[in-house]
Amino acid sequence: MTEKSDSAAAVAVEALTLEQAEAELKRLAAEIAEHDKHYFAEDAPTVSDAEYDALRKRNNEIEARFPELIRGDSPSQRVGVEPTSGFGKITHSIPMLSLDNAFDDDDVRDFVGRVRRFLKYDPLMGALGVTAEPKIDGLSLSLRYEGGKLVSAATRGDGTVGENVTANARTIADIPTELKGKAPDVAEIRGEVYMAHADFQSLNARMAANGGKVFANPRNAAAGSLRQLNPDITASRPLRFFAYAWGEMTSLPADTQMGMVEAMGAWGFAVNPKMQLCESVDELIAVYHGIEEERATLGYDIDGVVYKVDRLDLQERLGYVSRSPRWAIAHKFPAEQAFTILNDIEIQVGRTGALTPVAKLEPVTVGGVVVSNATLHNEDYIKGIGQDGEPLRGGKDLRIGDTVKIQRAGDVIPQVIDVDLDKRPADAEPFEFPTVCPACGSHAVREIHPKTGRQDAVRRCTGGLICPAQATEKLKHFVSRNAFDIEGFGDKQVDAFYTDGLVMAPADIFTLEERDRRALTKLRNREGWGAVSARNLFEAINARREIDLHRFIFALGIRHVGEGNAKLLARYYGSWETFYQAMLKAHDHDSDAWAELNNIDGVGTIVAEAVTEFFAESHNRDQLTALLEQVTPKDAEKIDAGDSPVAGKTIVFTGSLERMTRDEAKAMAERFGAKVSGSVSKKTDLVVAGPGAGSKLTKAQELDVEVISEDDWFELVGG
Known part of the structure; x- marks a missing residue:
């Protein structure tokens, strides 16, 4: 360019x-x-x-x-493109043109207005009949009959010359090789070759099973099947045909569009039963929106509705402009939207424990892709509530059986954007979002944001280590570099061992060697392994039977507990047993243990909730018991604070510090063996208050906690 x-x-x-x-x-x-x-x-x-x-x-x-x-x-x-060299060519006796497009209701009104103006059609002359029929999304085909017998079949090609696919067309059951009743000596019947949804799914399943390439959508499948050089392949494909137009005719059996299509039906062709005759623009638009909402239940792909002036004499007067007739137009559906049926709502559990609802839809083609699933984000989205608390879809909830509008924009995952309450089944019930994990039965909770007081939009499984939906990702995290860091035990090994049932939980890693000794099939004999690599793996596992406390806590994969928080917790509690017992007690939010946990500077309510929920689950405690029979978390390294006057004390810094940042103050206190808390409690030993100290200073005075200035702090710890 x-x-x-x-x-x-x-x-x-x-x-x-x-x-x-x-x-x-x-x-x-x-x-x-x-x-x-x-x-x-x-x-x-x-x-x-x-x-x-x-x-x-x-x-x-x-x-x-x-x-x-x-x-x-x-x-x-x-129109279209020149035929390819793989087929013979057929020149159409009457060109196969395409239609102009209308994209909204105003375009349809403009179309009818143009027709009336061109014809000088006064409203007093009566209604202007216009037919409306689904626009089939397939491959255009022209069939020539002479003496009632099929003699040739051609694709549209460039509109003037098409590909000779006669042998292939003869294999399609909907295309009669001989017309019924009395037909013109020469009759060219035109229509669309397509593939039904059910047949498309069966074909793709068969192609996949045989190692073949699957089709993206029914239109591609129909076109690719008809344009096979070997007719036997076409014959094996479930193609169908709708007739709706004509080319050369030695005589016309009717003087209207509706009459012509009815005649085609009498000759043995499948014609669309959804075709209607309308007498006003509003009626046309109503038919369009009705068909749009039925789209997913038709059983075949359509991409719009075609309108045609009904009287053939008026069609002749209107004539053509460039590549399109003036008497017809295609009212296209929004390319990235479609109505379909919500057949079910399935809850999927992600690797972080998030419970994500997925809409299981009646398949419909949107933007060239067959869509059968769409995201529903979270339970509030199903209820019709947005992230900002404002109503979605006018506050309308989603229920199984609903007729819904879906949207797919580019590569974005399709989502449900509207629901038609007029089509809601009488027995449709509000969807009850599960409060337990469907994969493991653990509690599924929505956390409360401490600042806003609002629930998190996502509900999460608290099953952690025992949840099969999270299992492999949890195991990968467990052996990762900043956790147990077991050399030679990467993602590939986790997937393989889990699939084979060798490692289903962290404790299984440490019993792998013992079980391997008793196994009929040794690890060294498995594909991709040998004696040396198996021995190296067992040695790497055994080297991690003792592990730093902060690595052990991090390896558990508790939500919101990253490396930093794991170190905070390990340093504060010092040993596994102290930490474990404190977390069990802290599940009671009225306990001193809960208050102490929340007071650790850098922890906060969100982390505290996540940690206590984890340890409250009996499944997790059982897994930990099994794991602790195999490994030993080492106590946190004690800081040698010498004769520090603050060693072992709990310190709170508040107000504006002028000689150091808050992070520097925290690091300094820990260096001298102190614990830093974020809030004042009866367990606080010392408060260092700078200018602007507020509620924490007041609380310290109420509890009679010693308060000193920043300068006093430096003097206390020796400058």
Whole structure:
């Protein structure tokens, strides 16, 4: 792309200069032609429908403003692409054109208005009949019958010449090889080859089982199946066909669009039962929205609704403009949105214990991808409450059986954005979010943010070590570098050992060697292992049977307890037994142990809640008992504070410190063997108060705790 066209691409159509418009039309012609090749010739689109439609719309708007710049290779002057060399060619006796698009209700009103103005159709002349039918998302096909017998079948191709797929078309059950009843001597029937959802899923399952490549969506599957050089492959694919248009006819069996389609049905073709005749714009739009909400239940893909003037004499008067008829238009669905049915809500447990609800949907194609799952984020989202507490979807909750609108934008995970209460089943019940983990039965809790007082949006499993949904990730964390750091025991080994049932919990790591001695199949004989590597692993495991207390605490994978907090807890409590007993007592929020835990500077309520919930679970305590039979956490290293006057004392710093930062003060106190707390309690030994000290100073005075200044502190610890 040239620098000139690059800059033009960022300019609004109404602001383009003549030179920019010329460069932009050149760029658009080349880009759209490339996309057409991938879509029509290769059945492998490279952009979403929304992106493609936006390119064509921009091209049309520029051409409308600068009609003198319309190019010979403009996308507005052509249909599809030239046929590939793999098939013979058939010239259409009457060109196969495409339709202009409408993207919203106003575009439909404009379409009907243009038709009326062109025809000078006075409302007093009566209703202007317009048909509405689902726009099938498949591959266009033209079938030629002579004397009632099928003689040829051709794809759209470039609109003038298509690919000869006659042998393949004959294998499709919906395409009669001989017409029923009295048909014209020459009859070209046009319609869409497609694949039903159920057939698409079965085909993809069969392809995957045989090691083949699966299709992205039913349209690609239908197009790829019809355009096989070997008709036997096409015959093995479950293709279907809807008839809805015609080309050359030696005589017409009806004088309306509805009548023609009815005649096709009588000749033996499948025609769409959803086709309706409307007499007003409002009726057309109502049919559109009705079909839009039924989309997932039709059993096949559609991407919009097609409107056609019903009377054939009026169609003839209206004629064509460039590549499209004036008497028809396709009202496209939003490319990244669709209505479907919420079949179920499944709770998945993530590696951190988060319980995430997932919508199990009736499959529907959105933006070229078949969507059957969507995120529901959390339980408040299901209830219709946003992160800010404001109502979502007008405060409407989501229930199994609902008709919901989903949105998929680019690579973003699809999400449910609306629900149609008018279609809610009478027996639909509000969804009850589980308060226990579906994977292990442990409590699932929502933490309270201490500052806002609001619950966390996510509910989490407290099962930790015993939760199978979290097991492998927890084990990987347990053996990681800053935890037990067992050499040769990485992610790959964790996955393999867990799958084979060798290591299901941390304690199993340390009994692996003993169990291996009794096993019929030794570790050294397993794929990827040998005598040396097995021996090295066992030695690495045994080297970690004694471990620093802070590493042991960190290895447990308690939520909110990272390396820093693990060191804080280890340093404060000193030994595993002291820490463990304190955490058991701290589960009672009225206890001194709970207050003491919260007073540790740097801990806070969120960490305290997470730690006490972890130890409150009997499953976790059982796992710890088994683990502690194999390993020994070493007491935290005692600081040699010499004759420090603050060794072993609990210190609180408050107010503005002028000679050191708060972190420096904390580090200094710990260096002299003191413990630093974040709040004042009856266990506090000393408060160091700077200017602006407030409630902590008041609390110290109430409890008769000794208070000194910052200068006094430096004098106390020796300058």
